[in-house]
Amino acid sequence: MKRLEGRRAIITGAGSGIGRASALRFAAEGASVLAVGRTEATIAETAALVREAGGVAGHFIADATKEEEVAAAVAVCVERLGGLEIFFANAGNTDRTVPLFDQTVEAWETQFRDNVVSAFLAVKHAGRHMVAQGHGSIVLNSSTGSLRANGGTLAYGAAKAGVNSLTMGAAAAFAGTGVRVNAVLPGLTETGLTRATFDYARAKGSEAKLGALTLMKRPGRVEEIAAVAAFLASDDAAYVDGQLIAADGGISSTHPYGRFVL
Ligand SMILES: NC(=O)c1ccc[n+]([C@@H]2O[C@H](COP(=O)([O-])OP(=O)(O)OC[C@H]3O[C@@H](n4cnc5c(N)ncnc54)[C@H](O)[C@@H]3O)[C@@H](O)[C@H]2O)c1
Numbered sequence: 106m107k108r109l110e111g112r113r114a115i116i117t118g119a120g121s122g123i124g125r126a127s128a129l130r131f132a133a134e135g136a137s138v139l140a141v142g143r144t145e146a147t148i149a150e151t152a153a154l155v156r157e158a159g160g161v162a163g164h165f166i167a168d169a170t171k172e173e174e175v176a177a178a179v180a181v182c183v184e185r186l187g188g189l190e191i192f193f194a195n196a197g198n199t200d201r202t203v204p205l206f207d208q209t210v211e212a213w214e215t216q217f218r219d220n221v222v223s224a225f226l227a228v229k230h231a232g233r234h235m236v237a238q239g240h241g242s243i244v245l246n247s248s249t250g251s252l253r254a255n256g257g258t259l260a261y262g263a264a265k266a267g268v269n270s271l272t273m274g275a276a277a278a279f280a281g282t283g284v285r286v287n288a289v290l291p292g293l294t295e296t297g298l299t300r301a302t303f304d305y306a307r308a309k310g311s312e313a314k315l316g317a318l319t320l321m322k323r324p325g326r327v328e329e330i331a332a333v334a335a336f337l338a339s340d341d342a343a344y345v346d347g348q349l350i351a352a353d354g355g356i357s358s359t360h361p362y363g364r365f366v367l
Contacts, residue, residue, distance in 0.1 A: 107135030108339040113186040115139045115178055115231065117169040117223065118196030120147030122296030123246065123334075125154070126327035127193055130335050132160025136191060139182040140164045161186075169196035169223035172230075179230045189234050191338045194227035195246040199261045199298055208260065216260035221267040228275040232284060240283040244337045245272050247288040249353040256292075265290075269349050276347030285346040287337045292316070292353025294325035319354030 114131050118124040119140035125147075128138045132155040140155070140162055142148040148164040155162035165181050167174035182189045198219040200212055224245045235241025250256030251265035272288040279286060293316055295303050303324075306312045316324035333352040336342055351357045 107133075108341060109191070109335065110135030112136045112190040112338075113139070113182055113188045114191035114193065114338065115141055115182050115189060116193045116195055117141045117167075117175075117178075117227065118246075119151045119164075120144055121151075122298060123291065123294065123327050123330045124193075124195040125151045126331040127195060127334050128152075128155050128162060129158060129160070130328065130331040131191070131193070131338065132162055133158065134335055134339070136338075137161040137186045138163075139178065139186060141167050141169070141178050142196070143168050169194070169226065170218050172226055175223075175226040176230045179234055183234065188238075189231060190240065191242050191244070192227050192231035192235075193244045193246070193334055193338065194224045195334070196223050197246055197248075197265075197298075200258050202258050205259065213260045213263075216258075216264040217267065220261070220264035221271065224268050224271055228271060228286065232275065232279060232286075235284040236279060236282045241285075242338045242342070243275070243284065243286045244334050245286070245288040246334075247272070247290045247349065249290045249292045249351055249357045251290065251349075252351075252357050272349060273347045285337075285342070287342065287345055287348045287350060289330060289333045289337060290349055290351040290353065290357070291330045292319060292325050292351070292356050294327060294330055296327060316354060319356040320359065321354035323354065325352060325354060 114136040119128045120142040128140050128151050132138050140151040152162040152164040167178045247268040248265040250262045276286040330352050
């Protein structure tokens with residue numbers, strides 16, 4: 106029996122990176138997946154890749170920051186796939202690094218909309234459905250950049266810290282309902298979001314420095330983040346609720362100095 110057999114899962118931002126890897130992983134574990142995103146071509150491609158790999162998937166075009174579109178995604182999942190047990194609120198965005206005194210309210214609002222409001226809408230609309238049916242698992246994609254400075258821009262870190270608070274608050278709000286809410290906190294992983302960093306390092310010949318401060322001495326891979334999201338979505342995490350689980354090669358467990366002595 107596969108871990109997610111018989112489950113129906115929505116994954117937002119599933120057209121690339123961690124979202125696409127999660128669609129493939131969730132489907133390989135038996136879930137039927139509704140891949141959700143803003144761009145028809147990439148979202149349809151994710152669903153096609155899942156089907157090519159022998160899984161079940163459909164796609165739906167929606168902006169994760171628009172309430173009526175998130176509500177529609179939930180309705181479409183229930184209608185087309187027959188239910189909804191898992192929602193991976195993966196969609197998110199980072200911004201450019203700008204000196205603090207030049208940062209704008211608009212840029213901060215965008216970060217909070219893309220990262221926190223999108224997670225809130227997932228909790229609200231998937232939560233409403235799941236609480237009514239008495240079970241479900243919601244996974245939010247945060248970041249180790251939420252825990253300390255310099256893991257991303259100021260606004261991104263603050264927004265992802267908001268996602269952490271939402272994780273704990275929503276889990277508490279759903280206490281006793283059978284609905285769990287947890288977050289995965291990825292460390293630096295090569296995706297569309299971080300491509301510029303990787304391209305810059307490669308161009309400079311300093312690729313070896315990427316992820317060098319992690320205990321694994323390397324950046325993460327999308328499949329490694331998807332694996333944690335799949336665990337949190339599954340009944341293997343039946344007693345895990347309101348938790349922030351870092352998948353970051355251990356970097357958030359250490360101070361970034363000193364020698365690692367065997
Ligand atoms: N890559 C990393 O190093 C890293 C580290 C920590 C956290 N994360 C988080 O992982 C998540 C996935 O990002 P990724 O790294 O796979 O990057 P990515 O750019 O490859 O994927 C993000 C996807 O989300 C989509 N998206 C963005 N805003 C959306 C919206 N409003 N509605 C629908 N879709 C939207 C994008 O089109 C894209 O397909 C994000 O929440 C990001 O903050 C990534």
